Amino acid sequence: MSRSSGSEPASSSADPAVRANTALALSVGDPSGVGPEIAAMAWQRREAMAVPPFFLLADPDLMRARASAAGLDIAIGEVTPGEAGSAFGRALPIVPLEARLADTPGVPDRANAAGIIEAIDRAVACSLSGEASAVVTCPIAKKTLYDAGFGFPGHTEYLAFLAERHTGKEARPxxxxxxxxxxxxxxxxxxxxxxxxxxxxxxxxxxxxxxxxxxxxxxxxxxxxxxxxxxxxxxxxxxxxxxxxxxxxxxxxxxxxxxxxxxxxxxxxxxxxxxxxxxxxxxxxxxxxxxxxxxxxxxxxxxxxxxxxxGLPFVRTSPDHGTAFGIAGKGIARPNSLIAALKLARFLADRTDMAGQP
The missing domain is CATH 3.40.718.10 (Isopropylmalate Dehydrogenase)
Incomplete structure (x- = not known):
């Protein structure tokens, strides 16, 4: 992935009043890690742990297979970002990626790099356009992306690049x-x-x-x-x-x-x-x-x-742990940090809407 790829700069036109009622955009992260299952677990515990509405940018077929493998009985609904809030109560809302993702729990696959990056790109675009209230990211493995030509030190630096690409203004993350x-x-x-x-x-x-x-x-x-x-x-x-x-x-x-x-x-x-x-x-x-x-x-x-x-023109949070390849697909990952990230993203997005974009 080169630094020069992507869309032309565009400014955010998101109305704060609209943003406050939109769902969070959650990128799937590296699908060979625990991202898919902790996303499913977070949705499964939405009522018990007061998880705010979100939509997952992922491959629906992979999510169905991983939920089944992890022993998670969940409904999955394919939606647009605007439909996520109303769908959240009855099914895990998934906005399908164009790239397909290989379901290889615990085994990183460079073929998944395109989908991993697409999920991040689209989460940021949705936040800046007002289709999402904030960006939440599941963990990525940098080596997998490096092997596919990713030219950034990590998630944080890539998010800054996306912010600048969309807004035309330099971001200091x-x-x-x-x-x-x-x-x-x-x-x-x-x-x-x-x-x-x-x-x-x-x-x-x-x-x-x-x-x-x-x-x-x-x-x-x-x-x-x-x-x-x-x-x-x-x-x-x-x-x-x-x-x-x-x-x-x-x-x-x-x-x-x-x-x-x-x-x-x-x-x-x-x-x-x-x-x-x-x-x-x-x-x-x-x-x-x-x-x-x-x-x-x-x-x-x-x-x-x-x-x-x-330091970004949008709210971004993430779990504080990595991909946890060693336990991926086993149904034993804990979604607590992701749920905390979703809750904090909702809080910060609401604060930003009241105070204006920093």
Missing amino acids: VMMLAGPDLRTVPVTIHIPLSDVPAQLTTSLIIETGRITARDLRERFGIGKPRLAVAGLNPHAGEDGSMGREDGEIVAPAVAGLRSEGIDAVGPLPADTMFHPQARAGYDAALCMYHDQALIPAKTLAFDEAVNVTL
Whole structure:
């Protein structure tokens, strides 16, 4: 998949009043993983767990086969996005993909790449056009897509590309893991740990903090967001004895955020930032690299944490787990994180409609 493929830029004309009554668009993710069955399970538990209406972009034949294999007794209805809300109570609404998907649970298949990407593309298009209120994505496996020529580091970066392609405006995505007791934001994301010091800059931290504070205010409804900024090195560098990055890169970024009126503190030692008393003092933690942010978030709430992409002209959430190829097709996957993602997407979409697009 090349970076240049796709439709011409188009602006969103979605009416907020219409968007508030539309279903969520859920992309199927990698069909060899647990995405198909957790989507079916989420629909199956729609009443017991107050799941908001959504439609699934998928291959209906695959969904029927996977539901049967996983022992899920569900009705499936093929719909258009506009029909999903009314159909949701009686059948899992599926908007069929043009690409067919091979049903190979646990065995990634590069032949599925076209369908995986089509589902993401169409979910974004539906959200920006007002046919869907937000985008929710089931997990993908990047290697499967890389093998088929996908030219992006991951889901987040591709969503930013789609946003720019549709709107003509550059998007700066920020990844957040949001759970009941902790929100974390990695400043650098899908890069090797050895590359982090070279990629980490004061301006990158400031921009990430600025977007985080804005979306916490405008989408999460937090009037004056408080940001805790982690140091890069052990003990936040301990006055330069364990690295100079915290004093030369992170501290100036915190000062820059404060100069913009953002309540930010740091650099803080990461090993003391995530206990209950510390968490009570901030609304989100800015972390310097991927695992510094994701380890505490997933440890505290693996089944409830949600991956949220900030900085986009549409709401996007996702489960905080991966494709789980090892248990795909066995009916033992848990849909909790997906259900949490669907609920948060509905909440954020409603907040965005009230506040306007960030």
